[in-house]
Amino acid sequence: MKALVYHGPGSKSLDEKPMPKLISATDAIVRITRTTICGTDLHILKGDVPTCEPGRILGHEGVGVIEQVGAAVSTFKPGDHVLISCITSCGKCDYCRRGMYSHCTTGGWILGNKIDGTQAEYVRIPHAETSLYPIPAGADEEALVMLSDILPTGFECGVLNGKVQPGSTVAIVGSGPIGLAALLTAQFYAPAQIIMIDRDANRLEVALTFGATACVNNASGDPVAEIMKLTGGIGVDCAIEAVGVPASFELCESIIAPGGTIANVGVHGVKVDLHMERLWDRNITITTRLVDTVSTPMLLKTVRSGRLEAGKLITHRFKLNDVLKAYETFSQAADTHALKVIIEA
Amino acid sequence: MKALVYHGPGSKSLDEKPMPKLISATDAIVRITRTTICGTDLHILKGDVPTCEPGRILGHEGVGVIEQVGAAVSTFKPGDHVLISCITSCGKCDYCRRGMYSHCTTGGWILGNKIDGTQAEYVRIPHAETSLYPIPAGADEEALVMLSDILPTGFECGVLNGKVQPGSTVAIVGSGPIGLAALLTAQFYAPAQIIMIDRDANRLEVALTFGATACVNNASGDPVAEIMKLTGGIGVDCAIEAVGVPASFELCESIIAPGGTIANVGVHGVKVDLHMERLWDRNITITTRLVDTVSTPMLLKTVRSGRLEAGKLITHRFKLNDVLKAYETFSQAADTHALKVIIEA
C-alpha cells in the first residue's frame, strides 16, 4: 500500500509499504478514506519528537471504513464507517477510567508517532472499540476528519479547561488552525467577547468570519494595551494560548483578569517565565492538557445538530498521491492561507 | 401617584397612592419608566399567595431612574438608570453570601408581595445597592425589563439547574413566557435538541421561531412516545418543567434519560407523584428553585453582546393608565397571543 513515511529530520516520501496486520485481539484494520496533516507532523519532520523513529508512517487523524477486526472486537464489523481518534485509549487503565485518555498506559498519542499512522491506505488501530467512533449514515465524512484531533484539542485544552461561560471575555492568542478550533467551539458557551490575537492579518480576517468579536494584530503596537482597552481595563476571564512560545504565554499572563484562567494549548519546546511576583495574589488558574478526545461523542452530536460547522476549517483538498504537495501547502500557510488540508486516500 | 393596587381575590384597580418614602438608609426610591406583569401577579389575584395582603401595590419587575437614595447608598445617585431585580438581596446574610438571594433573611421575593411593588409611578427598593443593577448608556431599556424576573428564572431554575450542555437533549414542558425564557437561554450552551411541549399550537409555533428544534403538542396523542422517538428511545438529558401542575411534572419523570436532570421552574399548588419505584436506580436529579437573580450581571453581558435577544418576549405595550387592559391582554394569552406586555409609566 501507499504511505507517507518519515525518514528522519527533514526527510519524508510516499513509499510502498506492506499492509498492516492485526496484532492483538482488540485491534482493527481501517481502510483510510480521508486523512489530514497536523502541526505536530511538521514538528516530527523538524526532528522535535524523539519518540518518532525513521521508518514511521505519519498521521493521527482520519476517517475510514473497517476492513478487519480482532477476535475481541464486537462493536465494529467490516464495512462500518469510523472516525479515528488521534488518542488511543484502552478504556480500562486508571487514566482511561478517569477520562484522561491522553495518558492511557498502553495508548495515548501513539498513532503516527510510536506506531504507524493514518497517512496511508490502511492503518492498524489498537484498542479499536475505545479509539474509534461510528459515523452515522449520511454524515459529511470530510468534515468529521476535523474531529480526530483539532476540534477536540481546541475544545478540551482551550475552551473546557479555560472555563468559557456565557458572558465571558475570551482572548485566543494564535489564529492558526488550533486557535480557530478554539474559536469555533468557544461559541458553544455564548461568551460576550472573543478577541483573536495574531501577527498574520489574513488569519485575523478569517477569525472575524468564524465569530471573533475583535482582533488584535500583535506584529506591532502594544497588544496588551489594546486588549485591556477592549475589556474596560479588567483583562480577560479566559486566555487561550494557541501558539507554544514564551512570548505568547507571557502575553496571556499580562491580560488575564483577577479570577481568570490561562488555558495552554500550544506545544512548548522551552520553559516560560511565570511572573508569580505579579500573579500570586490574582486568583488565577493555569492549565495544560494533551487532548483526551473524551469530548468526541459530544462533538459528534453538535456537528450532527448543526451547532458546529466543522468543515469550515478545510481550505484545500489533495489525493494521497499528491501528499507531498499537501505538506508543502500546509507548511507554507502564510502564503497559501491553508488551514486544514484534506487528503483523500 | 398612580399605582395598580390589589384589593383581595379577584379585585384590583388603578388608584392614587402616596409617594413612597425612604425608610432605611440602604433604600432607594426609583421612578419607574417601564414595568410588566408576571404570571405570579395573576396567582395573587386568584388569592393563591397569602403573604400578599389587600392594599398592596403589585409588580416586581421593571426599569427606572433613581429618584432618591438613603444615606448609606454610595453606588447609585439620582438620575442613574437601573434595572430592578424581582429578588431583594441584602448581600450580607448567610444565604446572600452563598448566592442564594431568593432566601435572603430580610429580602427574597418581597416586591409586590410583602411590600409595595413596581406597577406604579414610583417604588421603594430596600437593599438598593444589591438589588438594583446599573443600566449602561445606550441600552434597550425596554428589553431589559425581561431581566427583572423571567429570563433569570428560565435560566437559573431551568437551564443552569438542568445542567444543559453542548450536545445535550433538552425538553421544555410548557411553552409560555417562562418556558420560552428557558428556550432562549438554553441556547447559551449549544444543546443538540430542544423539544418544546405544549397544548397550544400557537405557542409551539412561536417556540420554533425562538430556536426549538422540535415541538410536541400534548393536547392529544402520546407525547411520551413522541419524545422517546425523537431521542432514539433514550429520553432527554434535561427536562424543564415550566407549568406547575402534576401532569407536566410526571411527564418529565417519563421522558428523563438515565443520568438526566428534571429542573422544576413551575409554581406548584399541590403535591406530585414521584415514581421512585421506577426512578430509584435511574441516576437522575430533580431540582427546585426560586430564582436568585445571581445571574443578572452575566445576563446583562449577553444582552449587550447580542447573544441574548431579550426583547423577543415582548408582544404588547400599554401606558400605565391602561394597566387594567394590559392585565386583560396578559391573562387571556390563549386568545391574545400575549407573552410579555410592557407597561410604560
Next chain:
Amino acid sequence: MKALVYHGPGSKSLDEKPMPKLISATDAIVRITRTTICGTDLHILKGDVPTCEPGRILGHEGVGVIEQVGAAVSTFKPGDHVLISCITSCGKCDYCRRGMYSHCTTGGWILGNKIDGTQAEYVRIPHAETSLYPIPAGADEEALVMLSDILPTGFECGVLNGKVQPGSTVAIVGSGPIGLAALLTAQFYAPAQIIMIDRDANRLEVALTFGATACVNNASGDPVAEIMKLTGGIGVDCAIEAVGVPASFELCESIIAPGGTIANVGVHGVKVDLHMERLWDRNITITTRLVDTVSTPMLLKTVRSGRLEAGKLITHRFKLNDVLKAYETFSQAADTHALKVIIEA
C-alpha cells in the same frame, strides 16, 4: 461445586452445581474466598426482582483468586487476588465512558440476578478487566468484601450525591448496613453534624460508635421537631434516605434546609408523595442512583491508608456450608444485631 441457588419466591438451597466456564474472551473465572449477603438478596427471595429467575446462583459481592482468564484478558492472571464489583462494566459503552457503570449496556447489576453470582465456590465474571480490582499484597481481604457493594453504595448514592462538605449538617434516615456505610464514608468530608434516624435502639447505639453526632429514634415522638431542634430550626444540608419506603422519603422532605440535597439510596417498591407545593421554591436537589462503583479505586486507597475502617461493618462469620444459617442470621437482624455476615468459601 457448592452454590446457594434461588428456586423461586421463598425458596433457596445449597446445591451442587457445575463449575462455571469461560464464555467470552473478556471473562474470568474467580475462585471465591469470601462473599456476603445483601439486602437485595432478601428482595429476590421475596420475589420482588423479576429479572432473577429460579435456578440462579445468588450473590454479587466477594473477594477471591483468579482461576482462569479469557484470551483477551491481559491485566489479570491466575493466582491474582481480586475484589469483585457488584456492578459489571464493559468500559466501552457510552454509559461506562461517562462513569455510569450501573447502566452499562452489557453489564450493570447482573451478578446473582441475570447471571450466576458469588455465593458459590466459583463465579464467572464478564468484562473481567473492568469489573475486578487487584487486591494489594497484605490487605485485609475480609474487610475488602465491604467494597463490593455496600461501601460504594453508601458513598456514591448517599455521600457524593448528597454533596456532604466540611461543616455540613447531615441526616441519615435508616441505620442499617447501608445507612452505616453512608455514615462511615460521610466522615471523609468532615461534616459538622451527622444525625442518624432509626426505629431500632440498638442500631442507633451502633451508629454512635461509628461516628454519628446525634441520634433520633422515630419509632415514636416527633422526629421532625427533634431534627429541627438539633439544627437550630434550619434543617439539614443533606438528607440521605437509606430505607426505601415513602415515610422515610417524606421525612427527608420535611427536614431538608433551603439549598439542601436529598440523596436517595433506598430501593423503592411504590411511589412517594413529593410535596412540590412546599418545595418548589426551596432550592433543593433530589438524587437517585444505582451504585456505579466508580469510586472503588479511591475507596481502596482510603482503606489502605487507614482512613476507612471497612471491617467495622462485619458482625458474623460463616462457612459456605452454613450459608442457610448465614441467611437466617442476616434476615433476622433485629434479633441477631447482624450488620454484614462474611461467608468463607
Next chain:
Amino acid sequence: MKALVYHGPGSKSLDEKPMPKLISATDAIVRITRTTICGTDLHILKGDVPTCEPGRILGHEGVGVIEQVGAAVSTFKPGDHVLISCITSCGKCDYCRRGMYSHCTTGGWILGNKIDGTQAEYVRIPHAETSLYPIPAGADEEALVMLSDILPTGFECGVLNGKVQPGSTVAIVGSGPIGLAALLTAQFYAPAQIIMIDRDANRLEVALTFGATACVNNASGDPVAEIMKLTGGIGVDCAIEAVGVPASFELCESIIAPGGTIANVGVHGVKVDLHMERLWDRNITITTRLVDTVSTPMLLKTVRSGRLEAGKLITHRFKLNDVLKAYETFSQAADTHALKVIIEA
C-alpha cells in the same frame, strides 16, 4: 491607646495613638482582646510591601468586642464578640458577589496595610457587617484568632484550590505555620497521603503530630526522588507551595502527577521558571490565590464541631505591652519553634 506602629523598613515601636473613630456608616470600632503576627507583617518590616506607609498600625488578625457601630450597621451591636477577617469585603461589588472578597474594590487586604490594623487596643473595621463574624457564646476565642487569616489561607489557597479529595496524595512544600494550616485542613477530605517537605527537622516533627503521613527533609539529598518513591513513581495529585521562592515552586513542578494540581500559597517576590516543555502535555493545573475568607463561616462550624483543632497552631502568648518580644519570638522561629504567637490586648 497603645498600638504597634510601622516606621519604615526595619523600624517599629509600641506607641500611644489616638483612638480610631467611625468614618463611614458601615464601620465598626472593635476593642481587640487578642491578635497575632503574620509572616506578612515581617514582609512589611523588610520594606517589601510598598502600599504600607510609615505611621501605619500593623496587624490584620484578631478577635474582640464591638465598641461602637455606624448608623447603617444593624447585625452587630456594642458588646458582641467578633472574629475579624483579614480581608475586608463590601458584599456588593462584582468581586464580592462572586465570592472573591480578596479583590473587593473598596476592601481586600487593607487592614494593617492601607489602613490601621489590629495590633492595638482598638481598630476601625470598614464594611463591618461583611468583614466581621459573630463568635458564639462559649467558644475558645483564642483559638478563633487562627480563623482570621492562617486557616482560611491554608484551606482556600492550598486545600480547596488544590482539590484535595478522599484518597488523594498530597505534598505540602513548607512546614511553617501556613503549611501546617494546609495540613490541618487537608484532613477535612481524608487524603490517603500527606507528605510534608521542609529544611527544618523540628517543623517536620511537628507536622507528624499534626497528621502528616510522611516527611521529606529537603535540606540535602534528593527530595524529588524521595517523593516519587513514596508515591509509587507517579507523583502527587496535589502539591501545595507554602514558601514563596522559585526553588519550592519548581519542586512542585517536578513532583506533580499527570492530572494533578499545584496550588500556590506562598508570597512570591520574583518570577519562577515554568517548565512548559515538560508540563504542556501533563494535564496539570496551577492556581494562585489571595485568601478570600469566603470559607470562614464553614471553618467556624468545623471548629465548633471539633473537626478542626485550630488552637494547635498557637505556641506562645504575650501581652500587648510585650509585643516587641512577640515579634522577636515569631521572627526567630527556627530557634524559638514558634508557630503562631497570641498577643493579648
